Amino acid sequence: MKRSFAVFGATGALIVLGAIFFRPAASAEVPRTPHDDAEILEHLATGASDPRENERARLGTILAAQPRDLRTAVALAHLDIEISRARSDPRYLSYAQAALAPWWEQADAPPEVLILRATIRQSVHGFDAALVDLDRVVAVAPYEPQGWVTRSVVLAVRGRYEEARASCAPLARLSSPLVFTVCETSIDGVTGSAGPAYARLAAMLEPGNGRAVRLTPGEIEWATSTLGEIALRSGHDGDAEQKFKASLAIDPEDAYVLAAYADLLLDLDRPKEAAKLVEGRTDNDGLLLRLALAENKTRGPLAAAHAELLATRFDASHLRGDTVHRREEARFRLGLQHDAAAALTLARANWDVQREPWDVRILLESALAASDPAAAKPALSFLDEHHLEDPRILAVAAQLKKGEK
Amino acid sequence: MSAARRLAARVLVALVTLVALALVATPAFAHKPSDSYLTLAVTGARVDGRWDIALRDLNNVMALDKDGNGVITWGEVRARQAEISEIALGHLTVKSDGATCPAHVGDMQVASHSDGAYAVLHFTADCALTPSVLGVDYELFFDVDPQHHGIVRIDDGAGTRTAIFTPRERAQAFPRTTLGKGNQLWSAIKLGVHHIFAGIDHLLFLIALLLPSVLVRRPGGGWEPVPRLRPALKDVLKIVTAFTVAHSITLSLSALEVLRLPSRFVESGIAASVVIAAVNNVWPILEEDRWTAAFALGLLHGFGFSATLMDLGLPRQNLVLTLFGFNVGVEIGQMCVVAVFLPLAFFARKTAAYRRAGLVGGSVIIAAIASVWLVERAFAVKIF
DSSP states (O other): OHHHHHHHHHHHHHHHHHHHHOSOOOOTTSOBOOSOTTOEEEEOSSOTTOHHHHHHHHHHHHHHHOTTOHHHHHHHHHHHHHHHHHTTOTHHHHHHHHHTHHHHTOTTOOHHHHHHHHHHHHHTTOHHHHHHHHHHHHHHOTTOHHHHHHHHHHHHHTTOHHHHHHHHTTHHHHSOHHHHHHHHHHHHTTTTOHHHHHHHHHHHHOTTSOOSSOOOHHHHHHHHHHHHHHHHHTTOHHHHHHHHHHHHHHOTTOHHHHHHHHHHHHHTTOHHHHHHHHTTOTTSHHHHHHHHHHHHHHTOTTHHHHHHHHHHHHHHHHHTTOOTTHHHHHHHHHHTSOOHHHHHHHHHHHHTTOOSHHHHHHHHHHHHHTTOGGGGHHHHHHHHHHTOOOHHHHHHHHHHHHHHO | OOHHHHHHHHHHHHHHHOOTTOOOSSOTTOOOOOEEEEEEEEETTEEEEEEEEEHHHHHHHHOOOTTOSSEEEHHHHHHTHHHHHHHHHTTEEEEETTEEOOEEEEEEEEEEETTEEEEEEEEEEEOSSOOSEEEEEEOTTTTTOTTOEEEEEEEOSSOEEEEEEBTTBOEEEEEOOOOOHHHHHHHHHHHHHHHHHHOHHHHHHHHHHHGGGGEEEOTTSSEEEOSSHHHHHHHHHHHHHHHHHHHHHHHHHHHTTSOOOOHHHHHHHHHHHHHHHHHHHHSOOSOSOHHHHHHHHHHHHHHHHHHHHHHTTOOOTTHHHHHHHHHHHHHHHHHHHHHHHHHHHHHHTTSHHIIIIIIIIHHHHHHHHHHHHHHHHHHTOOOO
């Protein structure tokens, strides 16, 4: 008797729940007609008052009349790249590409175009194509420091540290001591010499060290945040935090530093501070990821909504055929969706393209979560070969090795 | 991305433009680049288009933010509707076997996508002939934004496909999907089954009708359990078959465009039918033969099925075959419900719990839910 009561009670409850929840979700993509002309549909990063917009318009007009005017095209492409960084908007990278259209398909384009083309290509993870361009730049214009720097950077992303370090060497003659030092120390920081690298770069920033070159706030911000990253590698979290803070004091909007600092706060189990740091930056998918991870820990009221928004951003990227966000998507799958298998698939695919510390870490973490230590092999031997010192990464590696035995 | 990679951009700008403040080029997974979303639905020689274009992209080519205050309002978009349509349709050609299908602009609306607000352009392209190969030439924004992608979904009545248009893939051709008859029948059957389980209103209607099937009314009022399974089974089969026959009739009439009813009326009617069926279990309104009620109200549900069928873009080729398959699927779905429901109900029929919690309680709950739907649908309001 009681059992049947339970059966019907449960059935009734299911019907009610079904009726309440089983309705088609009102998708935001359903078109609608606003009723009010004053309704704001979109916020632009800036109004027409931004002087950079005026400059863009001026250069654009010249270029429209003479599309093959190299000087103007290069200037406009530079401006667009700069805006793209400032506003976290990859559309401007594409506009830069449009400005370089007459030379875009030329293998023997002028060196200044090759450098810009490589910069744009590497931003969509066309690292090999970027390296082809950069190899050509250093061959035809070895006096151009930019070619060496960018080449070193792309090689480092690929985990080719020896070549990357070699590409810094000419900068000792060709550029400022700061550029040369950052180039070398950022390689040293991930190849077993983080301590000395930190000391060497920190010395560059010492006031009154007799250096002839005066550093601009931008240079200080950049060198300071680099120091923060090197400190992370040697496990000096306190120094890292201090440097990230100092860097953000100069440029509070720097999405790269915000992301690195938020990651540190998440690692230090201070999710409230991490969330506060990046709240309001849902425009930037990388910062949205940190926000969602932090809110997931603090059980913030918007945690689910932000995770959902991030999921739709990934869906939209997949729809257009993009694969550049695998590292972040792996972190999303692992940290927010607890889908270790999916995270591991992404982390492995990502490993074929990028070899930066976070790429190592996400592959190790996913392999550990998926109980598949064999999948971590490439990252483990990479660690052995290059002596990355990051204690958090080494801890995951140790767990994996223990599990294997 | 490492600090060094940011360095590349920083130094690059510093050296060439001497602006040391210029920061990083790599957008650190900031956002995806620009996309537009175009859906083309082919019905005979007619192609209905819906094109979602980001307001930020339009702003880049036509300065939508007229007053330069950093926001785009609906007024600013609406005022330049004609211009937007001209830019968009000037960069798109729909072709039927090589011959251009002239496009006519319809309404403009807005929609939100993952990365912001989009203008939604509705248009129709009229082809001279039903395309056996639908051609699409897509050129929007490629000159100013080479990383722009056009994400195009084509629904030709037999299936949907997605294609990505890029500066390297500006023209693509799509032969009409031809489904084998077997496939077509199978997909229609699957859709019918799916619809029964997804359409909670049909399910509740059926359950409301089935609840009393293991009981018979006492002459003096109240219920008593049926002695054997056989009469209950007969009762159930009669009800389910009557429902199927009825909705098959109206579904076919409506799908073949012989008879059409306004959807608000149909949807409200379906909700009302669920209320009636449920209330009838507590206070008998309809006479003893519930299969006649199932038939009468089933006629209404058929119109509802037909709307689904059209919305879901079921194969419109060989409509009769499709209708047949869909009805078979609905019947299979219903039988699944019966197969779960009847043994449970038969097992519990003698208990007071079944009569009170099951029959009366269940009916009251169903009636309550359906009443909410009825109000929502009849007055177009949202309660839950």
